[in-house]
Amino acid sequence: MHRLTFVTFLILALLAPRHSASAAGNDAVANLDAFIARTLKAYEVPGAAVAVVENGKVTLLKGYGLRNVTKPGAVDENTIFQLASVTKTLTAAAAAAVVDEGKLDWDKPIFNYLPEFVGYDPYMTRWLTERDLLAQRTGWPAFTGDQLDSFGYDRAEILLRLRFFKPRYSLREVAQYSNPGFFVAGEVAARCAKQSWNDLVEQRLFKPLQMSRSGTVIKALQDPNATAAQALVDGKIVVVEPSELDVTGAASSGTSTAADMSKLLLMFLNKGTYKDKRVLKPETVAEIFKRSMVSAIDFTDLPPISDKTGFYYGLGVGSYDYAGHQIIEKGGALAGVRTTLVLVPDKNAGIVVLANLNLTAFPEAVRAYFLNQVLGIDPETDQKQIFDINQKLKKLMAPPPAPKNPGKFNGTLQSLVGIYENDYYGRCEIVQDGAGLKVQCGPAKYPATLKHWNNGAFMMQFPGATQTPSVTTFMIGEDGTADSFESESLGVFTHVREKK
Structure with missing residues (x-):
C-alpha cells in the first residue's frame, strides 16, 4: 500500500537489480524479471525481493532496488523483511506440525488445551476450535481488537481480556479477518507443544527448512542486511518506524528473506517434504489448503480475485479458483511493508514477493503477472x-479533509481530562499536552493525539503508517465534565470517577 538527494541511488538500483539465480536462457523467467524491475519503478517502491519456485527448483531469486531510500544499500535475496500477515501461514504450519504429533486436533474445542480461555459467550467458550481460529470464522469483528499488544499487555493478560471482545457474528456464521484469533491459535499450538509460539515456529519450521535468516521478533530488523520500513507521507516516500507486535506475534511478527521463503514454498509444493526430509504429512498440507470457510470479496482482494473466482479461507491461507486452478495465497501489510505468498499446487509453482513500502499493490501486480504466465494467459x-x-490506495490513508467552517466545541478541553476505561482495552488517560490534549493507553501509556475536529467531534490518532484517525465524541455529564467517550475504532470508554 521521493527521493531528491538519493534519487540516483534508487534509479541505479531499479535499473540493475541484483541476481542470485540466473534468468538467462529462460524466456518466462527473464520476462518476469524484467516486469518486476519496471513495475517496481512504476509503483515507486524503494525495494523488493522475489522468489519463484517451479517443479521443485528455484527459478528466480533476486533483490531489486534499495533497502532504504535515504542511503545506498541494495536489496538482495538475503535481505530481511517483516512478513506481516504472511506470518499467519507460519503459525498454521507450526500448528500443523503439532497436529502431526498427535498433540492437537483441528476440530477439538480449545478449552481442552487452553482451559483458561473464556469467550464472550458460553457458546464460543464451549465450541471454539483451532480450525475456527485459523480459518477466520470466530465471528470476532474484522480488522479490530489489535491494539492490546501496543497498549503494553502481555500474552496472558490479552488472553484474559478476550472474554470482553464482543463478536460481530456467531461462530462460523460469517468470515471475519481477525488478528486476535491468530494470536489465540498460536497460544493453543504453543501450549500443546509445551513451548512458546516463537520456539514452536523456530523449531518446527525454520530449523528443518534451514531458514537460518528467519525470525519471530522485530529485533531481526537490526541486522545490517535488513530493510527499512517506508511509507508514502504527503506525497513523498519516507522511512517510518516498523510495526512492533511481538506479543501477538502469531498474527504478524515473522521476519524472513526471499531465499528462506523459497524453502517454505518448496516444502508446501512437495506436500510437506523438503530435501527428502518430512516436515509435514501430505494429508496435513492438504488440510491447510482445504477450504474451511467461504468469504465475501472485499477491498483487500485485487485481481485476479473477483466474484467469479470466489474466495475461501483454509488454515492460515486463502484460496480461490482461477482459470480452472486452485490458487493458494496469503498477503500481508504492516507499516512500511507489503508481502504476498502464492502457490499453484497442480502446476507445482509458487512465488513470494516482499516489498518495503506501505500500502502498495506492487506484490499483487507481480503475482498476477506470474499467475497468468504459469496458466498460459496473457501476463x-x-x-x-x-x-x-x-x-486509489495512495489516497486511502490520507486524513479526511478538514471541515471548511468547523463548529466550535462548547465545552473546555479541561472537561475532557481524566481516566477512561473499557472492559477489553483497559484504561486510557486523557491529559493536557501544552495547549491541547493527548491520550495514553494501557500499561505502556501508548500515545495518541486528540485534536478538535468539528463541533463535539475530535480526531484520535495513534502513531504508525497504517493508522488512520478515528472520530471520537464525548458525552458530557451534568457537572460539565465528560462521562464517557466513543471512538470509531475502540468503542466506548467510561470516565473513572474518584470516589468521594
Missing part, C-alpha cells in the same frame, strides 16, 4: 486495473 491481463487500484 499483462489485469495490470491496468491493479495499477489504477494502486493509485
